[in-house]
Amino acid sequence: MKSELTEIASAVRNAVLPVLGKASASEIVGRGVDGAPSYGVDAVAEKAAMDAVERLALRLNILSEESAYVDKGAAETLVIDPIDGSRNAINNLPFFSVSLAVGSRNLSGIKYGLVMNIVTGDVYYGEKGKGATCNEGPIHTRLFDEKKSVFLVYVGTNASANAYDIMRKSSIVRSFGSAALEMCLIASGSADVFYMRSVDSEHALRIVDIAASSLILREAGGEVFDMTGNIMDMRFDMADRKSVIAVGDRSMRRLSL
């Protein structure tokens, strides 16, 4: 499945790069299935992904951020976020990704996951039970060392007040704006925790955002928890939304409580 997912991701990247910074990229062109605005750059990415899926004649149902569920009667589903970090893309802030995952029923049923950094072309890939890679090289999470800690934290008006407490616990705190890619940075040992706690469920994450990156992180040695400290699971349902704490070192789980 790796070559197929890479081909879809590359098609998205090739379609998106030329429209960055253009006025058409940031025009609202519709609404996603969850009611969130879809921008020009999202539509370009979605079309490129769908065209690539068709070209590859993949026998998979499709669950995408931008369109309704497509049931092809297949056993497995392709879970797509054409652009994770849309607000970065529409503002031409250089950090966003395409997220592609294949599996059945729920997050724990994901078998293959690929996240491509659209800006750099870096490819993160995970296969259930077979580990995770970045650009073909194996990746692993790192052990937490308080003196060298790096926290990735979602902030802004839609972030929970807890996010601001978490931020004060690390000298290096970043907020990059693409959950899928930030979770891959935990997987590759560049950071210790990704903390995304929203003020309400309307602004929390969906299966399309974290399907691929959760598998990649788990295969690299990390774990994803919900805000009750339980191992995260989610249905293949765009109405299911959760806040997330993703860690490289499981001892960090306590941050969620």
Add this chain to the structure above:
Amino acid sequence: MKSELTEIASAVRNAVLPVLGKASASEIVGRGVDGAPSYGVDAVAEKAAMDAVERLALRLNILSEESAYVDKGAAETLVIDPIDGSRNAINNLPFFSVSLAVGSRNLSGIKYGLVMNIVTGDVYYGEKGKGATCNEGPIHTRLFDEKKSVFLVYVGTNASANAYDIMRKSSIVRSFGSAALEMCLIASGSADVFYMRSVDSEHALRIVDIAASSLILREAGGEVFDMTGNIMDMRFDMADRKSVIAVGDRSMRRLSL
């Protein structure tokens, strides 16, 4: 001066990219002139910059983050930060830059400034009185629109409590970790404000961090203020440290007060 600065920046980028993610990149190899640790990747960048300056036989004094002031008896000084965002580089977080500026005496005496995004190769350039560009195309700041606001805010244990108040005023808040590059994102109209207020002067910014980006931002229509609301100036002195608010639209100046 543009071709010379581009050549120096490219030399830094070509030297840095191959060491990213290697253990040698994050080893502490010494102390900068201000006592801050220098990492392997900083040393590689510094050497590449100095070698390029020598090759180009530039008649300029040199003020660098990593080494002592070099007085060549020239009228102007090259102000270098070989890697702005060192902590991103040592952790392989994909957002850091090289900052190069030429001028005399103080920030307002800077005549040429260049910032290169080391990850993507994007080049931001400003020349006093002649405007600013990104990859040859002219750039301009944007007018502030509260509904579409994007704030870039420095956070973590060394950030002032005010930073947390500022963050709650925008739905889109990012913290990317390279002041020079974040100020260029204000210059190019990708964001509205860069707010870097440290808890003490020891953690504030120095002339090497903002020499180039301040000129680029001003030439693109923005302004840089200190925390008293005055237009920022700084001496060519590594002991001079200040917190910074950089804005695209001058009406945002009130945020600093």
